[in-house]
Amino acid sequence: MIDAVAIAEGLRAHPSIRSKLAIAGATAALGLDARAPGRPGDDAAILPRDGGVDLLAGEGFIPAFVQADPWFAGWCGVMVNLSDIAAMGGRAVALVDQVWAPDAGAAAPLMRGLRDAAEAYGVPLVGGHTNFAAPELSLAVTVMGRAMAPVTSFDARPGDVLLAAIDHRGRYVNFDNFCAALEAPHDRLRGDLALLPDLAEAGLLRAGKDISQGGIAGTALMLAECSGVGIDLALDTILPPGEVPLDRWLRSFPSFGFLLAVAPGDAARVSAAFAARDIPCGPVGRVTAGSALRLTSGETQALFWDHAATPYLGLSAKETTDA
Incomplete structure (x- = not known):
C-alpha cells in the first residue's frame, strides 16, 4: 500500500x-508576469515569427554541481536546454555558453563536456562568453530553437x-x-x-x-x-x-x-x-x-x-x- x-x-x-x-x-x-513577452512560465520563451515561433531558453547551474563534476555539468548544460526546446514542440538551432573559471585549465573539462554533448546531439555551439579570472567555476548555457506547432x-x-x-x-x-x-x-x-x-x-x-x-x-x-x-x-x-x-x-x-x-x-x-x-x-x-x-x-x-x-x-x- x-x-x-x-x-x-x-x-x-x-x-x-x-x-x-x-x-x-x-x-x-524583473517586472515579469504571464502577460509579458515570451510568456514566462514555459520551458522556453515563445517569440512569434512568420511561419511559426522562435524559442529561447537558458540554464544557470548551481556552482557546487559544476565544481563537483565539471565535465558532466558541461554535458548537462547542453542536454537540459535541448529538452526544454523539445518539450515545447521545437527543434534546437544553436547554443551559446557562458563560462567563468579561475583559469583555462580549470575550465577545460567543463568546456569539453559542452563540446561532447553538442556533438552527440548534433546542435552547434556557436559562441558565448568566457571569463578566466573568476574566483570559481560557473556555467550558464543558452539555446535557440524553432517550432511550427508550439506546445x-x-x-x-x-x-x-x-x-x-x-x-x-x-x-x-x-x-x-x-x-x-x-x-x-x-x-x-x-x-x-x-x-x-x-x-x-x-x-x-x-x-x-x-x-x-x-x-x-x-x-x-x-x-x-x-x-x-x-x-x-x-x-x-x-x-x-x-x-x-x-x-x-x-x-x-x-x-x-x-x-x-x-x-x-x-x-x-x-x-x-x-x-x-x-x-x-x-x-x-x-x-x-x-x-x-x-x-x-x-x-x-x-x-x-x-x-x-x-x-x-x-x-x-x-x-x-x-x-
Missing part, C-alpha cells in the same frame, strides 16, 4: 520542490490525460539526476528528442513540460498552475526503474522526461510512439478543474499543493484571462 499522505508531506518539504518558489521573486523583481504549459484542460514519458535506461549520476544519455548512441539521442516536435506537428499534444528539478511532482504542479487547472497524480501508475523508491522518483530529474497533457483519444497513439523507441510512456494522472494537485492511491487522496491558495511560480494562466 502506498502512503500517499506521507509522500505528499515529504515532497512538499523537500528542497527540490521548494527551490522553485524563488522563481516568483525573480520574475517580480505550452498554459493549455492543459480538465479531462485531459496526463502522460509521463521517461527513459529508464540510465542511472543516478549525482543528487537526484537520473541520466540515460551518457552511454546512448548519438542517433538515438537525436531521434528521441525529435519525437516531441513530430507529435506536436501531428496535433497530438495539448500541453506539456520537460520534467526538471522538482521531478514529476514539481513539474506537474508548474503545469497545473500555468494552465489554471488541477491535476490528480495516480501513484499506483508511476513505476520507477529498478529498485528506485517512489518518493525519490517523484522528485528526480531525468535526462529524458516529459509530462504531456493530451486528449483522451490521443493517449494511446502518443504512448505507442514513445514505446516504439523503447521509452516507457503511459497515463499517470488526469487534469481536473480547480487548483489542487492531489496524489492518489486506491481510494486515498492526499493534497500535495493548492496553487490558488499558495502560488508556486506565481505565473498562472488566470493572470492572463483575468487581465
